[in-house]
């Protein structure tokens with residue numbers, strides 16, 4: 001196949017991009033999205049601050065625009081993200097105890113319920129671990145204790161039983177203390193029947209990232225019994241060094257049966273959250289980069 005999405009689909013995978021609804025009116029942006037990708041995720045539009053700016057008052061305008069675009073173009077939608085310590089609306093930040101617990105489960109019910117049946121996989125909880133493998137001391141952790149992640153997954157399962165439910169994090173690009181902590185949580189959830197289906201590996205990388213255990217890490221999670229997804233891939237750098245990192249990640253995914261897709265965190269370098277790092281597959285002028293060719297070649301070989 002001669003597109004990323006088409007090539008990924010040959011082995012039953014998706015190839016997606018993080019999208020901002022306000023850019024869909026830009027012809028090159030929409031054309032590149034529609035031609036190359038078969039999955040989308042909202043870069044910001046489905047986060048808590050965007051979807052519930054006031055308690056109990058939901059705003060789905062940006063998310064609905066993205067889901068409609070996806071459905072009109074035969075794309076899957078990843079949901080990002082139901083619960084995160086960042087980008088919480090102001091009203092959440094001062095809540096304590098059971099009031100925060102209720103706000104969290106109401107938020108999950110409201111958002112996952114609104115999109116019920118239309119999301120392939122949800123990032124239910126995002127970035128809840130520290131680099132040393134312990135729990136991040138967020139307001140959620142401090143107010144609700146260790147059980148909050150499990151409570152979030154149970155609430156998401158109740159709201160949208162057909163979506164795959166993922167835990168998502170960064171700096172988990174190999175076997176390390178942080179991925180060990182997440183691994184132990186997933187093992188525990190599966191043993192106790194807590195509904196978790198997948199782990200997202202954000203994969204914000206650069207040309208000096210050490211990927212020596214990247215594939216082995218995906219494999220150990222898959223062997224536990226969850227799907228794995230590359231959820232926010234971008235690689236700071238350029239030329240063949242950048243292409244090599246993209247190649248390594250794509251090879252790892254296609255080597256693991258339960259790696260069901262790759263999402264890059266944007267389409268064009270022009271709008272990357274990483275500023276001048278030029279981390280994506282299309283340059284500022286939407287021209288395909290060397291990294292694009294590497295990814296396409298690997299997907300076609302799977």
Ligand code: G3I
Pocket residue numbers: 043044086087126170202232273
């Ligand atoms: O929408 C406002 C706009 O009205 C205002 O004029 C402008 C001025 O700063 O800010 C705009 O909001 C910004 C938003 O991006 C949209 O551009 C926020 O300030 C900014 O904080 C926000 O950054 C996002 C960041 O998450 C927030 O933490 C990035 O776009 C987004 O790429 C990034 O994505 C995260 C994932 O969700 C989780 N993993 C890491 C990844 C990268 O940080």
